[in-house]
Each structure stands twice: as structure tokens, then as C-alpha cells.
Amino acid sequence: MALSSSSIISRHVAVNGAGAAALVAARELRQKRQExxxxTWNYTDHVEQDPLSVDPTRPIVYSSVYGSLELIFLESVWDSQTSCFDPTRKIKRSEEVSSHGEVLAYLQDFC
Structure with a gap:
């Protein structure tokens, strides 16, 4: 579910340091910002027409997820007190595998 432009919240990010890792992080954040x-969990069936990135005006496809992707996650990844995810939000699934859509919904709910 893409957000409408009226509901987009602008967030500012600071990258501390000027070493190699900080410079790469700053560059990647600037280049890959999305609405x-x-x-990568935002699935699209579009593929890069220019996989070698020769054409600088090409549309960039950020997702590497494929439509039938299913994931096996340990319960601790989703529900643990030590996880970076909120332990009160449990992924809703009836099986041991999760689709890429469930992961995306969880991340959107987290934010």
C-alpha cells in the first residue's frame, strides 16, 4: 500500500562521522529514498530493463522480492523481548512461513 502524497511525513536523518561507512550510509540514504x-519488501513485478545501469535516466526498481517468496522466521525474530520489533505486535499467520506481503505489512505497522 503506497501512501498518498498528502500523508507522507518528511523525516530528517543524521549520519554521524565522516569515515567510509558513514559516507556510504549517507550516499545510500540519499539515493534510495522512497515515498x-x-x-525491498515492496513487491513489484517490474524488472530492471538496464541491469548494468548504463542508462542514467532508466527507471530504478528497488525490489528484489519475487511474487511467490515465502520466508521461515524463528518466532524470536517476530516476538522476542530482545527483538528490535515491538513484542506486543505479533505477525498474524496460520503457518510457519510468512509471505513477503506479511513482512511488508508488519514493517508498515511498525512505523
């Missing part, structure tokens, strides 16, 4: 959360 929605979820990064």
Missing part, C-alpha cells in the same frame, strides 16, 4: 517504508 513509502518497507524497502
Amino acid at each position: 513509502y517504508v518497507g524497502g
Whole structure:
């Protein structure tokens, strides 16, 4: 679910340091900013027409997820007190595997 432009919240990010890792982080944040959360979990069936990135005007496809992708996550990844995720938010699934759509919904709810 993409957010409408009227509901987009602008967030500022600071990268501390000027070493190699900080410079790479700053560059990647600037280049890969999107209008929605979820990064690679935002599935699209579009593929890069220019996989070698020769054409600088090409449309960039950020998702590397494929339509039938299913993931097996340990319960501790989703529900643990030590997880970076809120332990009160449990992924809703009836099986041991999760679809990429469930992961995206969880990340969107988290934000």
C-alpha cells in the first residue's frame, strides 16, 4: 500500500562521522529514498530493463522480492523481548512461513 502524497511525513536523518561507512550510509540514504517504508519488501513485478545501469535516466526498481517468496522466521525474530520489533505486535499467520506481503505489512505497522 503506497501512501498518498498528502500523508507522507518528511523525516530528517543524521549520519554521524565522516569515515567510509558513514559516507556510504549517507550516499545510500540519499539515493534510495522512497515515498513509502518497507524497502525491498515492496513487491513489484517490474524488472530492471538496464541491469548494468548504463542508462542514467532508466527507471530504478528497488525490489528484489519475487511474487511467490515465502520466508521461515524463528518466532524470536517476530516476538522476542530482545527483538528490535515491538513484542506486543505479533505477525498474524496460520503457518510457519510468512509471505513477503506479511513482512511488508508488519514493517508498515511498525512505523
